[in-house]
Amino acid sequence: QVQLVESGVGSVQAGGSLRLSCAASGSKDSPQCMAWFRQAPGKCREGVASILRSSITNYADSVKGRFTISHDNAKNTLYLQMNSLKPEDTGMYYCAAKPGSCIGWWLVSQIRYWGQGTQVTVSL
Numbered sequence: 230q231v232q233l234v235e236s237g238v239g240s241v242q243a244g245g246s247l248r249l250s251c252a253a254s255g256s257k258d259s260p261q262c263m264a265w266f267r268q269a270p271g272k273c274r275e276g277v278a279s280i281l282r283s284s285i286t287n288y289a290d291s292v293k294g295r296f297t298i299s300h301d302n303a304k305n306t307l308y309l310q311m312n313s314l315k316p317e318d319t320g321m322y323y324c325a326a327k328p329g330s331c332i333g334w335w336l337v338s339q340i341r342y343w344g345q346g347t348q349v350t351v352s353l
Contacts, residue, residue, distance in 0.1 A: 230255050230256065231253055231254070231255045231256045231260060231326055231341075231342045232253070232254050232255040232342075233251050233252070233253055233307075233324045233325070233326060233342055233343065233344035233345075234251065234252050234254075234324075234344060234345070235249060235250065235251045235322065235323070235324050235344045235345065235346065235347040236249070236250045236251075236252070236347065237249040237250050237347055238347045238348050238349070239349060239350075240349075240350040240351075240352065241314055241349075241350075241351055241352075242351070242352055242353070243314060243315055243316055243351055243352065243353050244313060244314065245314050245351070246310070246311060246312045246313075246314065247311045247314065247349060248308060248309065248310050248311070249265070249308065249309040249311070249322055249324075249347060249349070250306055250307070250308055251263075251265075251306060251307040251308070251309075251324030251344055252304070252305065252306050253305045253306070253307065253324075253326065254305070260326035260327060260328055260341070260342065261281060261282050261328070261329065261330070261331075262279060262280070262281050262326065262327045262328075262329065262330060262331040262334055263279065263280055263300060263307045263324070263325065263326045264276060264277070264278060264279035264280070264298075264324075264325045264326070264327070264331070264334050264335075264340070265277040265278050265279075265298060265307075265309045265322060265323070265324060265325070266322070266323045266325055266337070266340075267318075267320040267321065267322045267323070267349075268320050268321050268323070268346075269317075269319060269320035270320070272320075273337075274323070274337050275289065275335070276289060276334060276335030276336075277289050277292055277296065277298075277309070277322070278292065278296055278297075278298035278309065279298065279331045279334035279335070280298045280299065280300050280307070280331075281330065281331040283299075283300040283301075283302055285331070286298050287331060287334065289335070291317075292311075292318075295311065295312050295313045295314075296309060296310065296311050296312070297309070297310040297312075298310075307324055309322070311349070314349075314351045315351060316351050316352065316353055317351075318349065318351050319349060319350050319351050320348075320349060321346040321347070321348055321349075322346065322347050322348075322349050323343055323344050323345075323346045323347075324343070324344035325340045325342065325343055325344070326340070326341065326342040327339050327340050327341050327342075328341060
């Protein structure tokens with residue numbers, strides 16, 4: 230069993246930056262594929278970015294060039310650096326992990342472990 234705990238809740242004006250963190254614990258074998266999802270009010274949860282074995286990354290088109298996902302093996306912590314934030318980036322952000330590869334990482338049904346979520350609010 231893997232526990233994921235996010236931190237970094239915040240509010241920022243459009244154009245600003247935030248960094249989210251997600252500490253993983255509970256298993257000596259960390260899932261190879263980790264990801265960030267987000268969910269805006271009234272919308273479905275969507276995949277934002279994934280990272281495989283701490284090196285191979287994928288991004289949703291809406292965040293490419295603005296967000297960077299990374300993983301620190303020594304700390305077993307996942308990060309999401311968010312720059313040039315827009316109001317449409319507002320939502321609850323979730324840390325996620327799935328066993329095996331990152332194939333289909335953006336599918337909610339593929340995720341085995343979820344964090345509790347952390348709120349990000351971007352205002353004009």
